[in-house]
Amino acid sequence: MKKNKTVYVCQECGASFPTWSGKCSACGSWNTLVEEKINKKKKEFFSPPKEYSKPKPITSIKKANSLGRISTGIDTLDEALGGGIVKGQVILLSGEPGIGKSTLLLQVSSNISKKGKVLYITGEESAQQVYIRGERIGALSENLLIFSETNLENILSVIEEENPDFLVLDSVQTIYSSEIESAAGSVSQVREVSGKITEIAKSRGISTIVVGQVTKEGSIAGPKVLEHIVDTVANFEGERGHAYRVLKIIKNRFGAAGEIAVFSMKDVGLEEVKNPSSFFLSERPVGQPGSVIFPYTEGSKPVLVEVQALVSKTVYAVPQRKTQGIDINRLAIITAILEKYGNIFLKDRDIFANIVGGMQIREPALDLPLALAIVSSFRDKPIEKNIAAFGEIGLTGEIRSVHYTEHRIKEAKKFGFDKIIVPANIDLNDKSLVKVKNIQEALEVIK
Ligand SMILES: Nc1ncnc2c1ncn2[C@@H]1O[C@H](COP(=O)(O)OP(=O)(O)OP(=O)(O)O)[C@@H](O)[C@H]1O
Numbered sequence: 001m002k003k004n005k006t007v008y009v010c011q012e013c014g015a016s017f018p019t020w021s022g023k024c025s026a027c028g029s030w031n032t033l034v035e036e037k038i039n040k041k042k043k044e045f046f047s048p049p050k051e052y053s054k055p056k057p058i059t060s061i062k063k064a065n066s067l068g069r070i071s072t073g074i075d076t077l078d079e080a081l082g083g084g085i086v087k088g089q090v091i092l093l094s095g096e097p098g099i100g101k102s103t104l105l106l107q108v109s110s111n112i113s114k115k116g117k118v119l120y121i122t123g124e125e126s127a128q129q130v131y132i133r134g135e136r137i138g139a140l141s142e143n144l145l146i147f148s149e150t151n152l153e154n155i156l157s158v159i160e161e162e163n164p165d166f167l168v169l170d171s172v173q174t175i176y177s178s179e180i181e182s183a184a185g186s187v188s189q190v191r192e193v194s195g196k197i198t199e200i201a202k203s204r205g206i207s208t209i210v211v212g213q214v215t216k217e218g219s220i221a222g223p224k225v226l227e228h229i230v231d232t233v234a235n236f237e238g239e240r241g242h243a244y245r246v247l248k249i250i251k252n253r254f255g256a257a258g259e260i261a262v263f264s265m266k267d268v269g270l271e272e273v274k275n276p277s278s279f280f281l282s283e284r285p286v287g288q289p290g291s292v293i294f295p296y297t298e299g300s301k302p303v304l305v306e307v308q309a310l311v312s313k314t315v316y317a318v319p320q321r322k323t324q325g326i327d328i329n330r331l332a333i334i335t336a337i338l339e340k341y342g343n344i345f346l347k348d349r350d351i352f353a354n355i356v357g358g359m360q361i362r363e364p365a366l367d368l369p370l371a372l373a374i375v376s377s378f379r380d381k382p383i384e385k386n387i388a389a390f391g392e393i394g395l396t397g398e399i400r401s402v403h404y405t406e407h408r409i410k411e412a413k414k415f416g417f418d419k420i421i422v423p424a425n426i427d428l429n430d431k432s433l434v435k436v437k438n439i440q441e442a443l444e445v446i447k
Pocket residue numbers: 095096097098099100101102103104124136213265266267268
């Protein structure tokens with residue numbers, strides 16, 4: 001009799017256990033273990049593959065003339081990916097529901113279909129729905145094949161039959177393998193589906209983009225498990241009420257991580273924003289307290305963003321601390337540093353902080369502009385309009401240096417910011433720089 005094995009898989013981290021418990025002992029999450037039945041065909045003990053290549057010295061390996069990159073037809077996206085998509089590369093595109101993943105991928109598919117065959121697998125929407133979107137954004141093309149299917153085995157046979165140059169799988173959570181009994185979207189299914197898709201993409205040199213759903217709470221399983229399997233992880237961010245969308249490269253085996261591409265959502269689809277700094281600064285309120293310009297970058301492309309803070313007297317017993325696009329724990333630390341080293345008393349104040357435009361910034365260089373925005377709002381005193389700032393603040397109030405200083409300074413100067421507050425130990429001499437050692441010195445500059 002065939003015996004089904006039952007395991008309890010953590011939907012957060014993918015660890016599996018023979019018995020259920022309330023807490024995952026691998027990642028510490030509560031209530032994340034879900035029963036999954038594994039019904040895989042037993043593998044033979046050892047069956048060597050029929051053909052395999054021999055190990056060889058690294059020096060004897062010839063570099064291919066080019067990695068065979070294909071263009072997505074969107075310049076900023078190609079740049080962010082390090083020059084287009086490599087043959088056989090598997091990219092995971094994750095993002096919250098409704099952010100525009102399918103729209104972007106349909107645009108890219110249509111662009112690539114001008115030069116090669118594209119297979120777009122939709123497990124989430126019917127072919128009719130994809131057609132309607134395609135018609136709206138002008139993405140109808142003979143070479144763009146739409147396949148509405150959720151069964152992995154069927155999908156793999158179609159990929160083999162069609163042998164496309166570019167493949168889209170939208171989304172990995174909706175596809176299921178009949179070899180595994182658990183529901184589509186569970187960690188075992190996601191692992192199986194992404195593993196099989198990656199295998200076929202690599203063996204046939206098919207450039208592939210896989211969509212991974214995440215919710216606001218990050219409760220749907222998959223993306224974390226997936227991140228290890230795929231070559232590149234791209235995150236699509238933005239506020240749904242806003243038109244801005246930022247694609248961030250989190251991991252890339254074929255280029256630098258930290259690169260970004262900025263888009264604007266229009267009714268005809270996503271339009272690339274070639275000059276994001278001027279785009280983000282376009283609605284900047286000059287002469288208002290609580291606003292500071294921050295040259296942000298995690299890769300080669302810096303972008304000027306506006307950091308806003310609102311400090312007001314609280315009416316609650318516990319003052320409110322709310323952020324958008326900023327880590328709330330970082331705000332707590334900056335507030336404590338301002339109290340202790342800056343003599344800025346915020347205990348009875350509500351503090352709201354925001355990155356204008358819906359960008360999510362987790363960079364330490366944001367500390368200094370955030371502190372300055374808070375103090376500016378607290379003092380009700382606007383910061384001079386030609387000031388920009390960046391730098392990490394340490395727990396003793398010291399301003400620490402950060403990456404990519406030259407890139408940031410260059411971008412700030414390009415947009416007329418000629419008083420840039422920077423960490424003191426930057427090894428550059430420029431009359432636009434105001435070097436500060438600690439938070440007290442920084443607060444003096446905006447007095
Ligand atoms: N007619 C329209 N005009 C303008 N924008 C539209 C129109 N229809 C949809 N959109 C935009 O497209 C977004 C949905 O895009 P899309 O379906 O590509 O998102 P998604 O990330 O794939 O979502 P899901 O996770 O649900 O699959 C909407 O939130 C909206 O902003």
